[in-house]
Amino acid sequence: MSHRLVVVSNRVGPVNESARAGGLAVALVEALRSSGGLWFGWSGEISEAGIGEPKIEEHGPLSVATIDLSEEDNEEYYKGFANRTLWPLFHYRIDLTTYDRYNYRGYLRVNSNFAKAIFPLLSDDDLIWVHDYHLLSFGAELRRMGCTQPMGFFLHIPFPAPEVFTTLPNHEVIIRAMCAYDIIGFQTEGDRRCFVNYIVNELGGTELDDERVLAFGRTFVAAAIPIGIDTQNFEKFATSREATLHLNRMKNVLGDRLQVIGVDRLDYTKGLPQRFEAFERLLADYPENRGRTSFVQIAPPSREDVAEYIDIREQLEQMAGNINGQYSDYDWTPLRYLNRGFSRQALAGMYRASRVGLVTPLRDGMNLVAKEYIAAQSEDDPGVLVLSRFAGAAKQADGALIVNPYDIYAVAEALQTALNMPFDERLERRNRMMDRMRREDVAAWRNDFIGRLEAVATATRSGG
Known part of the structure; x- marks a missing residue:
C-alpha cells in the first residue's frame, strides 16, 4: 500500500x-x-x-x-x-x-x-x-x-x-x-x-x-x-484448546440431547423475546422435543443504565422462568439464559456443540454471529443456521433456513426442520456457505x- x-x-x-x-x-x-x-x-x-x-x-x-x-x-x-x-x-x-x-x-x-x-x-x-x-x-x-x-x-x-x-x-x-x-x-x-x-x-x-x-x-x-469474518482464524478457534474444553463440557451436560444456541448482546434489536416465544412454541407444538432439546441463550448485558435495556433484561428473566417452570423435568432444563460474555474461542466450542444456531434479530446490519456459527461447524456433524430475513447476513447465507422473526410459529417450524435435518443436507448447506465465507471474508x-x-x-x- x-x-x-x-x-x-x-x-x-x-x-x-x-x-x-x-x-x-x-x-x-x-x-x-x-x-x-x-x-x-x-x-x-x-x-x-x-x-x-x-x-x-x-x-x-x-x-x-x-x-x-x-x-x-x-x-x-x-x-x-x-x-x-x-x-x-x-x-x-x-x-x-x-x-x-x-x-x-x-x-x-x-x-x-x-x-x-x-x-x-x-x-x-x-x-x-x-x-x-x-x-x-x-x-x-x-x-x-x-x-x-x-x-x-x-x-x-x-x-x-x-x-x-x-x-x-x-x-x-x-x-x-x-x-x-x-x-x-x-x-x-x-x-x-x-x-x-x-x-x-x-x-x-x-x-x-x-x-x-x-x-x-x-x-x-x-x-x-x-x-x-476472519473465516480461516475462526475455523482454527473451533479446534483450539479452549474451544475443545467448552465443547466437551457442553457434551457432558447434553448427553444425547440436541442444543439450540443464541448469542447476542442484550439489545432490543435482537428479537430475544420473540426468540424465547418461538422456542416455547416448539415445545408446545412438537412435544417430542421435551427432554430432547435444550436452548442456551448467551446475552451479555450492555448499556445497563438505559431504561429500555433494563426492561428487556427483566422481561427475558421472567420469560425464561415461566418456560422452565412449565416444561422442566428433574433431569432436564429447557432454557438456560446466561447474562455474561465468553471469549471467542469458548463461543466457537459452544457453537460446535449446538445442532442449531438461532440468529433472529428484528433488524441488523450484518450479524457476524451467524457467520461465526457456520465457521465453527465440523464436517463430521454440522449444525444448521436459522436466520432472520432482516439480518444483513441473510443476503449471503444461502444455506440457512431464513425466517421472519415476528412469525413465532414459522420460527418454531424452522427449528423443528433444523433439528431433524438429515446429515447429507446439513453438510451440503454448511459447505455451500463456507465456500462463500472463505471468499468473502x-x-x-x-x-x-x-x-x-x-x-x-x-x-x-x-x-x-
Missing part, C-alpha cells in the same frame, strides 16, 4: 490482543501495520477537560491516537444522540427514538472536535476510513478545515427507509454532511437503496449509475460492501474498501 491508512472510529479497538479482538479489529490492524497507519478515536475515558490534545502511542509501525470526552460530551453525543436517537431510528424503532435538540447539538460538536483533534496529525497522502453512525458528520467537519484527502465511511448498522429517516429533525443536515465522503459503504444493497432513494426523492440528487451519486455539487460512491471486505479509496487518490492525482 503506497498510502498511509488512517482509521477513525468512536472507540479504538485492541491492537495487540488479537485473540480477544474481533475479526474487524484484526483486519484493520493488519492494514494499519502494513501502511504505517494511524487509528484515532475515543479513549473510553471521561475527563473534566474533555477533548484536547490526542494521546499518541506507538505500536511498532502502527500509531494509536486517543482523546477523552467530557461528561457533557458523553451524555449528549454518545449516550444521547448516537445511542438514544440514531441507534433505535436506524433499526426502525421509532417508538424508542429520542428526539432531543441538545443531544443533536452535542453530537455535531463532538464530531467537530474529533476533526479538530485529528487534523494536525494528517498527511497529504493519507487515506481516511471512518466507521459507523457515531461519526456521520465528521467528514464534513474535516472538509471545512481544508482536508482534501480521499475519505470513506462505512456504516456497520442498517440505513432506514426514507419514511423512517425523515422522522429525524434536521435529517437533511446529517445527509448533507455524509455527502462529504468520497465513498459510503453499506452492508446490503437494501441499505444502499434506502440511502440513494432519500438522496434522489428528498434532496433532488441524481443517481448517475449503479454506485455513483451526485448531490450538493459532489459526486461520490454509495456501494454495498458487506463485511465478512473480512480481508476481502477491507481490501475492497481500501482499493476504492486508492482509486479516488489516483483519480485526484490525475485530475479525474
